Amino acid sequence: MSHAAGVLVLLAASGYAVSIFPHSILAFLLFQLSILALYLARMRPWLKTTVAVLALCVMMPAIGTINGYYLEVATQVGIFAALALGLNIVVGLAGLLDLGYVAFFAVGAYLWAIFGSPQANRVFGGGFPLAPGWFFVFLLVGLTVAAVTGVLLGLPVLRLRGDYLAIVTLGFGEVIRVLANNLDKPINLTNGPKGITPIERPPLPFSPALLPGVAPSLLYSLYFYFLVLLIVGIVVVVNRRLENSHIGRAWEAIREDETAAQAMGVPLVRSKLLAFACGASFAGVIGVLFAAKQVFINPESFTFLESIGVLAMVILGGMGSIPGAVLGATVVTVLNLQVLKGFSLWLNELRNAGTVVLGYDLANLPTQLEPAKYERMVFGVILVLMMIFRPAGILPARRRQRELAEPQQ
């Protein structure tokens, strides 16, 4: 019971802290930590679920109305969590190192961007953008097309292992990005580096008049937050069901020893293609949503660094671990969007104020050492330290322990 009480106190305190200091990063971090504490706490399952639903569906939106940026962070976390969960199937379970994963995200995003904006008129004449309601159809279209793309990538690379596979997938990711960059001629499909805008957003399921006090932009933020939450929820359930089945066991067997897996009757081709297709389909769905949320997309969002970022989330959280992938996505996103940015802003303030540290005037700091430039470095250092001290990730995959029925003799 003490765990439950502690978690509730922590949640309440962090919520209160955010309401008093709406711009304090620390207060919002405390809220995130209390959700992690909730996950780790020993509580009755129904209580845990109830509190989790309250925290995510009531507290988080409420925090969002206080500081809209936090809602944006939470939505980004959700998007990356879905991506990490998809990549977790390919890399964590099946052991197929995919360095071009963001390509599938791009496929989903560009699908809706092209047909959900006037862009498609340049290719097909008139009639676009499609009505906003088509967004939901395109979630399925994005899923299917990304899955097919995953299979198409999978087919030629099936015989490759390890490093070779990584190189080919890396190339594939670049091919998709370069296509997005250059398919503005001869037919203008992607509008090249200029990107596509405005992309339709899905229609609000309720009239804005129902929530009179809330700004329209915040309404959409809230709406996208809940959509992302729903998608991540579905992705987690699908992930868990696949993992705890003969399909998931076959994937893990392939990761452990491909030859032995095949000798035990696991069809390699089918299993690997299924892994690629599943991983890709999650990225496709969330890509469609990403395009609608951003209203504007261009090839910049789908660089190699994004693939590496998602991979870092999976590794940081713990390969093959579902909670690990979600936590990894949270940690990396929050680090990038909040902690490192906040840190560099703070250093900048100190510098501008001419603070003196150990007899050194920060105002004399050369511009090459500008705090904003440390961001990637700090991130890199964290990754290195993690790999040295906790190589299995923050929340490593736990082997399922099962009670066996007594043998009937």
Place this chain on the structure above:
Amino acid sequence: MTLPLFQAKGVTKMFGGLVAVNQIDFLVEPSRIVSIIGPNGAGKTTLFNVFTGLYAPDSGSVTFKGRSLVGLRPDEITAAGVCRTFQNIRLFSNMTAIENVLVGMHTRVTLAAWDVLARGSRFRLAEESLWRRAGELLTVVGLRTKANEVARHLPYGDQRRLEIARALGAAPSLLLLDEPTAGMTRGEAGALMALLRRLIAEFDITVLLIEHNMRVVMEISDGVIVLDHGEKIAEGPPAEVRQHPRVIEAYLGRRSHA
């Protein structure tokens, strides 16, 4: 005479210019234990790899229950009823013992992807019976209490027996065991042999065995095939093979020093 369960005819496998296995013929009748022996490098494991589809033979035929296995993928051969263990243990080392056996049962699963996602009663029943069966197989090899242990944490002898349980998961009619007693003590090897006899009686299977331990071979085999430099040099009941001059020569060398 009973029909042969398994038959190899003129099986040849070359690696570059090296003839690893040359024109091997033999047949295995049901419910027997047939051993393949021979010095290191005689081509025993290569032969297994040909039988289980890891290598394609350069010539010759392999038939099982009247069906040709040549050209089938390893998983198709397993599904057809031939399953193996490996000389150098190849367990799924980060999975638990029972999960290893469950992977072995992969070809017995008839669920579609949809059943997995829907988690209906079909899935639950199938999964339940899979786990029950896997538990039984672990009991057979004496590893039931270690069902939830990660494979790489198991002692060596347990890993060998887990490989057998995993192969049994595929419910094979023909079990190929590649040096199952390698590295075992006398007592452990003896216990494993007792286990093999039980398997043949209980599971109605046939065993093709690669073995170095002569005591084991002579004790348990119904028939012995001797390979040397990729050629079959002798074949017959253990007592007969033991007296065969070429076998003695292959194992002890020529009597040139005398």
